[in-house]
Amino acid sequence: MDWSPLLISLKTAITATIITFFLGIYTAKQVLKIRGRLLWFLDGLFTLPLVLPPTVAGFFLLVLLGKHGPGGKLLSFIGIQVVFHWSATVVAAVVIAFPLMYRSAKAAFEQIDINLLFAARTLGISEWKIFWKITMPLALPGIISGGILAFARALGEFGATLMIAGNIPKVTQTIPVAIYMAVQGSRMDRAAIWVILIVLISFTVVFFMNYLPNRKKKFGTGEEIK
Incomplete structure (x- = not known):
């Protein structure tokens, strides 16, 4: 059993999440400063990969980065190559996962x-401190x-x-691609192993998505101390 798809998937997802985390926060913060029709246009543009079929997004990336x-x-x-390289898996994951972080x-x-922000400004607190001390915690x-x-999306x-990125073993073959290729090759047992593994990982991710915000709310209300 070749476990490289697991390692490639985790490496891709972690890298893409770090990029989308900071890029999504920055973009959301900047978009909220805009008013009028430009706001609607940019909001629609940044959300577009969420509603487009992934193959369409992949086509645009292939045309752009080919x-x-x-x-x-x-x-x-x-001297940089992206297409059919591991970095292509990160680019694809960032584009598809970015709308979720941004929204x-x-x-x-x-x-x-x-x-609260207006009150902080009247007290002479800098915008930098307002963002990190008030906006981000809330x-x-x-x-x-x-x-x-x-x-999870990445x-x-x-x-x-x-x-x-294609399907290059030990280079760009992620778990979803490995599942597809295993099914195409009638290796249902191997596909089942990857399916079970990604379901377990995804369930763990969803669990923490529900658990962490609720835990923070409990700390805020003092329930956790009781």
């Missing part, structure tokens, strides 16, 4: 009482949920990954 695409030519000029962070920031449950969802990404 050797004949603008991004591919630029990366090739500086969760944006919703968490929108629920914060704006009067939005943390939603942000944590978004990060966990992004990890772990289960299949369509875009297969389009841009």
